[in-house]
Amino acid sequence: MHLINLLAILVPTCVLYRLKKRFTQLPLPPQPKGLPLVGHTFSTPSTNEWITFHEWSKELGTNILYLNVTGQSMIVLSSAKVAIDLLEKRSSIYSSRPYFPFHVDLMGAGFNTVLLNYGETWRRHRRLQHAFFGSSASSNYRTKIARTVHSLLGRLIEDSKDFKAQVQLFAGDTLISLCYGLDIATREGRRYHEVFLEGDKALLESAISGSFLVDFLPFLKYIPEWMPGAGFQTKARLWRGVIQEMIKLPFNATKENMETGNCPPCFVCTSLGSTGQKLQGPDLEDNVLSAAGSLFSAGVETTVSIICSCILGLLERPEVLQRAHEELDRVVQPGQLPDFNDQPSLPFVTAIAKESLRWRNVAPLGVAHYIEVEDEYEGYRIPKKSVVMVNQWALLHDEEIYPDPFAFKPERFMNGDVYNHETKDPEFACWGFGRRICPGRYLAFDAIWLTIASLIHAFNIEKEIDENGTPIEPNPSYETGAVYGPESFPCRIKSRSGDFAKLVQAAIVQHAENSD
Known part of the structure; x- marks a missing residue:
């Protein structure tokens, strides 16, 4: 009986550990060059950000962009397919x-x-x-x-x-x-x-x-x-x-x-x-x-x-x-x-x-979404507690x-x-x-x-x-x-x-x- 109880604890723990390890081994989505510690804090503009985000996405050849702004993970989506895949199909x-x-x-x-x-x-x-x-x-x-x-x-x-x-x-x-x-x-x-x-x-x-x-x-x-x-x-x-x-x-x-x-x-x-x-x-x-x-x-x-x-x-x-x-x-x-x-x-x-x-x-950037758990999309890691935005300007x-x-x-x-x-x-x-x-x-x-x-x-x-x-x-x-x-x-x-x-x-x- 004790063995069964022990297995009931160990098996889920091992599964969660393997999943966490798998997530952490995945690469982040493409990102522009940033600075140590502060990331993209100083390169992200305070006005017309959607234009800069779109340019970065084109330069990197990606529809899912990663940014680190004052320690906050930000994900910018630049295609309807990605927005639908994440914000609608995984809306929960x-x-x-x-x-x-x-x-x-x-x-x-x-x-x-x-x-x-x-x-x-x-x-x-x-x-x-x-x-x-x-x-x-x-x-x-x-x-x-x-x-x-x-x-x-x-x-x-x-x-x-x-x-x-x-x-x-x-x-x-x-x-x-x-x-x-x-x-x-x-x-x-x-x-x-x-x-x-x-x-x-x-x-x-x-x-x-x-x-x-x-x-x-x-x-x-x-x-x-x-x-x-x-x-x-x-x-x-x-x-x-x-x-x-x-x-x-x-x-x-x-x-x-x-x-x-x-x-x-x-x-x-x-x-x-x-x-x-x-x-x-x-x-x-x-x-x-x-x-x-x-x-x-x-x-x-x-x-x-x-x-x-x-x-x-x-x-x-x-x-x-x-x-x-x-x-x-x-x-x-x-x-x-x-x-x-x-x-x-x-x-x-x-x-x-x-x-x-x-x-x-x-x-132009809609209203930001937020994901509280780790996720994966097309081989990329979406960190938990990330702000997720759709570049609606780019789509339109x-x-x-x-x-x-x-x-x-x-x-x-x-x-x-x-x-x-x-x-x-x-x-x-x-x-x-x-x-x-x-x-x-x-x-x-x-x-x-x-x-x-x-x-x-x-x-x-x-x-x-x-x-x-x-x-x-x-x-x-x-x-x-x-x-x-x-x-x-x-x-x-x-x-x-x-x-x-x-x-x-x-x-x-x-x-x-x-x-x-």
Whole structure:
């Protein structure tokens, strides 16, 4: 009996030892030359890293790159096959997130679904989000999207000088309506939008790579705020207050509306109701609070980036705008604005939307995954506790898939006047991979498509003119951080005619009447 017990201990131990020895004998994936001890810390750029990573991958002839940055193992994947093999086929071990002490412990952003480690709390968030934003459910909210799109058109007719701010207001309006059933047209609603923008700005600034040393040296989180060099503690305290207000203020307003029976269908209302009760137990309210705040923070700036990049592309290629005008004028009935029923008959507008996702993709390196166990892939050792990133920029600018990849060319998705389904849909990479793929991707594309169709149908989009009558070439810098998007640039957005302005106003009035 003792022998049996001894064997029961020794056999698994020997197997684990052999496996560990096998792993440690495997080579790491190819890596650029580094320095002793610090590895690639000083050769890794802090901006546009995806370009450098892609160059290194090409030089080394690999689609799986290894880096050592301040002692942290990093794996960069540069092909869809490798991303699918690891992040989807082995998703049970590749679905965690790296730990960021500044965000989670100091700033209070650990509520965010995007940052949550793979576990039960994350699963609860995703069940709630999928029930509301999944492919079968997202079409139920197209009327809300149409209302916010038409409101955007109305504001641009009145004032298009700072069109980026108007697009930002539209994105916030859409998500506040969908998540909380609130309307930014009211004084209270505008306050919710302002609070969200403050919180979102804090999240974006804090997400800039390498901003806080505490993320690399976690013990620094214990340094008191009054000590020299602890300015990050002050920032974290201030941002924590902003973020708490961001997630609690609209949530509490929605709960009050539910108590008075005055809550339109929205994520919070639905999730706190019978649908949510079926999905989870007594901690439902905390999960709904966090999941709703996560959806807003993930959706606003990404939408703004895609729409503004689309406008930039149309300025560079006025013939694309002209072709889209012709298609819309041919398909959309006189006296109407585009709607989702027109989508099958507007393949070139869809091609513009797809190219807008691809051309200046909003998350060049996606959101980092994390593997807590040792793994092997194609003879290479993937060290445990490695950060794993997909170079989405490289995938979406692959010359073999998208010839002339740095040009804005919606026609790459067309075969004559018919949408070309043989061209790889950029959605294979732009929403992420595996179990951490964007839960709101169906609804997001609906909003992007209708916004682009409506903007093109209602407006002429042209380069701004200087005092000498010379067109101003837009050449905006792109902000780097959690979201890659253009800074404001000069542009003229003018109604194509008075008839279009009247159509927009009539649509806005109709939405208001239907909501009464």
